[in-house]
Amino acid sequence: xxxxxxxxxxxxxxxxxxxxxxxxxxxxxxxxxxxxxxxxxxxxxxxxxxxxxxxxxxxxxxxxxxxxxxxxxxxxxxxx
Numbered sequence: 001x002x003x004x005x006x007x008x009x010x011x012x013x014x015x016x017x018x019x020x021x022x023x024x025x026x027x028x029x030x031x032x033x034x035x036x037x038x039x040x041x042x043x044x045x046x047x048x049x050x051x052x053x054x055x056x057x058x059x060x061x062x063x064x065x066x067x068x069x070x071x072x073x074x075x076x077x078x079x080x
Contacts, residue, residue, distance in 0.1 A: 034041065051057055058066075
């Protein structure tokens with residue numbers, strides 16, 4: 001199954017989703033969050049790199065297989 005297939009359900013927008021947004025303010029807020037959390041972000045990236053170097057990561061195929069297995073489990077539960 002491809003992630004690009006047409007879905008039967010459509011995404012529903014809330015009224016506030018359609019209102020104009022202040023992109024500059026949102027970017028400034030994100031920049032401030034990154035600055036506040038810079039050390040933790042760098043540490044997290046280093047930890048992730050170390051895990052990958054030790055072979056502790058997952059391949060894309062493993063991730064997709066796990067997602068599909070969970071999807072099948074949910075479908076089976078809802079069909080009962």
